[in-house]
Amino acid sequence: MIAPAKPDLVTVNIDGQEIAVPKGTNVIEAARLVNVDVPHYCYHPKLSVVGNCRMCLIEMGMPAVDPATKAPIMDPATGKQKINWIPRPQIGCGTNVSPGLHVKTTSPMVKDAREGVMEFLLINHPLDCPICDQAGECKLQEQATGYGRGYSRFVEQKNVKPKRTQLGPRVTLDDERCILCSRCIRFSKEIAQDDVLGFVDRGSYSTLTCYPGKKLENNYSLNTVDICPVGALTSTDFRFKMRVWFLKQTNAIDTESSVGANTLVWSREGTIYRITPRRNDEVNDTWLADSARVLYKAVKAADRLAATETIEVLVARAAALFKSTPGAIAVVGSARSTVEEQFFTRHLATALKASAQLVSRVGQGDKLLISADRNPNVRGALVTGLIKTLPAQQLTDLAAQIDAGKIKVVVAINEDLAAAGLTAAQLAKVSIVYLGAHANATSAAAKVVFPTLTVFEKSGTYVNQQFRIQKTLKAVPAAAGATDDLVVLAQLVAAAGGAALPAELGLLWKVIAAEVPALATMTFANLPETGLVLDATPYAALPFVEGETLHYKPAQPAVAAATA
Amino acid sequence: MNLKPETLSKIDEVITHYPTKRSATLPLLHLIQEDVGHLPPDTSEWVAAKLELQPINVLEVITFYPMFRQKPIGRRHIKVCRTLSCALLGGYKTCAAFEKEFHTHLGEVSPDGEVTVDFVECLASCGTAPVVMIDDELHEKVDCAKAKQLSDQIKAEAKKR
Ligand code: SF4
Ligand code: FES
Ligand code: FES
Numbered sequence: 001m002i003a004p005a006k007p008d009l010v011t012v013n014i015d016g017q018e019i020a021v022p023k024g025t026n027v028i029e030a031a032r033l034v035n036v037d038v039p040h041y042c043y044h045p046k047l048s049v050v051g052n053c054r055m056c057l058i059e060m061g062m063p064a065v066d067p068a069t070k071a072p073i074m075d076p077a078t079g080k081q082k083i084n085w086i087p088r089p090q091i092g093c094g095t096n097v098s099p100g101l102h103v104k105t106t107s108p109m110v111k112d113a114r115e116g117v118m119e120f121l122l123i124n125h126p127l128d129c130p131i132c133d134q135a136g137e138c139k140l141q142e143q144a145t146g147y148g149r150g151y152s153r154f155v156e157q158k159n160v161k162p163k164r165t166q167l168g169p170r171v172t173l174d175d176e177r178c179i180l181c182s183r184c185i186r187f188s189k190e191i192a193q194d195d196v197l198g199f200v201d202r203g204s205y206s207t208l209t210c211y212p213g214k215k216l217e218n219n220y221s222l223n224t225v226d227i228c229p230v231g232a233l234t235s236t237d238f239r240f241k242m243r244v245w246f247l248k249q250t251n252a253i254d255t256e257s258s259v260g261a262n263t264l265v266w267s268r269e270g271t272i273y274r275i276t277p278r279r280n281d282e283v284n285d286t287w288l289a290d291s292a293r294v295l296y297k298a299v300k301a302a303d304r305l306a307a308t309e310t311i312e313v314l315v316a317r318a319a320a321l322f323k324s325t326p327g328a329i330a331v332v333g334s335a336r337s338t339v340e341e342q343f344f345t346r347h348l349a350t351a352l353k354a355s356a357q358l359v360s361r362v363g364q365g366d367k368l369l370i371s372a373d374r375n376p377n378v379r380g381a382l383v384t385g386l387i388k389t390l391p392a393q394q395l396t397d398l399a400a401q402i403d404a405g406k407i408k409v410v411v412a413i414n415e416d417l418a419a420a421g422l423t424a425a426q427l428a429k430v431s432i433v434y435l436g437a438h439a440n441a442t443s444a445a446a447k448v449v450f451p452t453l454t455v456f457e458k459s460g461t462y463v464n465q466q467f468r469i470q471k472t473l474k475a476v477p478a479a480a481g482a483t484d485d486l487v488v489l490a491q492l493v494a495a496a497g498g499a500a501l502p503a504e505l506g507l508l509w510k511v512i513a514a515e516v517p518a519l520a521t522m523t524f525a526n527l528p529e530t531g532l533v534l535d536a537t538p539y540a541a542l543p544f545v546e547g548e549t550l551h552y553k554p555a556q557p558a559v560a561a562a563t564a
Numbered sequence: 565m566n567l568k569p570e571t572l573s574k575i576d577e578v579i580t581h582y583p584t585k586r587s588a589t590l591p592l593l594h595l596i597q598e599d600v601g602h603l604p605p606d607t608s609e610w611v612a613a614k615l616e617l618q619p620i621n622v623l624e625v626i627t628f629y630p631m632f633r634q635k636p637i638g639r640r641h642i643k644v645c646r647t648l649s650c651a652l653l654g655g656y657k658t659c660a661a662f663e664k665e666f667h668t669h670l671g672e673v674s675p676d677g678e679v680t681v682d683f684v685e686c687l688a689s690c691g692t693a694p695v696v697m698i699d700d701e702l703h704e705k706v707d708c709a710k711a712k713q714l715s716d717q718i719k720a721e722a723k724k725r
Binding site: 195 | 608618619620621623624627628
C-alpha cells in the first residue's frame, strides 16, 4: 500500500503521476494539482456537487488486495501492486480521493464517454456561437473543440425554447443554450439565499426559469452569468457590447465597502466594458456583488472634473493660501483613498501643522460581500498613522472651528464637505482646496480644484476589514485634464514646506517601508495577488462597525454592539 | 386555495409521515388534485408555505409529472393507453372514437364539459389490450364499438343529472 505522506493527506495516482492531496479532495481538484484538466460543467468549487452533466467522467481503479488475507496482489509483469480498474466510467466531481486511488483521464473509455456526453449536450444546442456573447469564454465551445467528435449525426428537429427571457433587471436568459447544469440554481439557493430559479417541464423540454411572478434581482444575480458555463445567462449590460478576446484584464479591488472583493476590470482602448470577480478564497471566493460591477461608470461620468489650468498654476495658488493662514488650516482626508494617498495626506497634514480627519460611511452589511463600513480603506489610514481613532460620519468639530473662525483653509481630498455636514455658509467662510474626480458642492465652493483620478485610472493599495493589504492596478489611462492624486499630493506637500516625496509607486514604497513599521518589509511589486494580512492587534480595541460577512467575523462583536 | 376541511386534515396528517417536510410534496399535490380536480395556479405557493420550501421547488415537481394537471378537466377523465400492446390492437382507433363521440381533442375539455380524453402510457393491463381507464375504473378490450357503448353510457348518465 502507498502510505499517506501526512495523516490528512492521501496519495493518489493520476495518469501515472503520484500526488498527495488533502482528504475530501475530489478527482477534478486533485487532477488540477498535477495540471491534468478534467472537463466539467456542473461542478463548481464553491457550490454543492450534483453530478448531473456527466462531462467529468474518468476511469478509476484501486490497488488489488487478496480478499481473504488482505495482502496486496502484485502484478508479476511490473512488480507493482495490481490495479483493479472499474469497468465503467465514474464522475470525477463526485468521487473523493481515497488512498491508492488510480485515475485515467486519457484512456479510450474516457475519450468515448466525453464524446458521447458532448454529442448529447450539442443535440439541442443552437450552435449560434457567432452571435453568442459567451464565445471565447464558453466551456461548451472549448470542450467541443477539445473533446467533441467534430461533426453532427443529428438529423432530427432541435427543440425550440425561449431565446431572450429577462430573468431580472440585469440578467438575460437564452434557454436554448442552457445545458441544464444547475449551477445558477445552486448559486441562487446556496450563496445568494434567493431560491427563485429552477427547471420546469423536466425531460426533453427541460427549461430553466424563474418562478413566475418573481425576479432574479438580488444584488448577486450577475454571479450566475459568471458561472454559467455556456452563453445561456448573459449580462444585460454587457450583452452584445464587445468580444471578450479583445478585452484587457486588470486586477483591481471593489471599493464599495471594507470587504475589498477582488475584481477583474475588462477594458479596451481606454474604455472599461465590465467588471467580474477574481477568485480569492480568503476574501470573496469567486463572487462579486452586482453593485460593484457598475462602479466603472464613474470613469466616464458626466460630472467628471477637468482642469482648465496647469497643475503648476493650481499648486502656486494653493501654496499662497497655505502661506496666508498658517495654523488655521484643516485637512480632510479620505478613507476612500489608497494607502499611498493616505500616507501623503499624513505628510501634508504634518507639513501644514494641521490635524487630519476622515469621514466615515456606514450602511447595512449584507452578510456576504458588502460590509457595514462603506469605506474601503479606514484601516489603511490607521496603519499609515493618518488617524488614531475611527472617523465620525459628520465633521462636527471642523464645523465648530470654522464657526469660531479658527480654521480659514480646508484641504478636502476626495470628500464632499457638504455631505459630511458642513453648511453652505461654513463652506463659504473658508478657502477650500479640493482634490477629487467628480464635481460636488465642495468642488463648486472651492478656491482651488485639482481634478484627480478614479480608482480605475490609478494603482495603489487598500487595507480591508481583515487588515489584508491588497493591490489595485490601473486599468485605463487617466481622463483628459485629470492628474494622479499622488502627483498632486506630492506637490502640495512640497508647497507646504514638507519633504520631497516620489509619486512613482516603486520609489514611494521605499519611503513608506522606511516610515511605517507595519509595512517595513513590503514593496508594491511583490505584494501577492491575494494580498497580505497585517498585524491587527494594535487596533483590537477600536469599535469597528463591520458585522459578519463572507470570510470575516468581527473580533469583538460585543464591544461593537455596545458602542453602536 | 379553497380546500375541503377533510383535505386539510389529511394534509396535516400526511406531513407527519415523513422525517422532512419536503418529502410530503407529492402526497400534498395528489390530495389537492383529488379535491380540486386539478392544481390551481396558487398551488406552488400554498404547498411551499406549508412545507417551508420555495415556490419554485414545488413548481419543478408539478411540471415534471404529466399526471399533475394545471388546468381543469372534464367531469370524467378518459385515459386511453397508447403503448405497444394497445397500439398494436387498435388503441389509436379507440382514442379517435372517444374524441369523435365527445367532439373533443386530446387534453381538452369536451364542449359539454363531460370528459377529457388523454392518450397515456401503459396502464399495466397489456394482456387485455386495448385498455381504457375512465376515472379509476379499468375497461378491457375496448374496441371502437365498446368505446361507443361507454360513451353512450356517460352521455346517458349526464342526461339524468
Ligand atoms: S443557465 Fe447556465 S448555469 Fe444555469 S443551468 Fe443553464 S447552463 Fe447551467
Ligand atoms: S462535473 Fe461531474 S457530473 Fe458535472
Ligand atoms: S400497453 Fe396498454 S396496458 Fe400495457
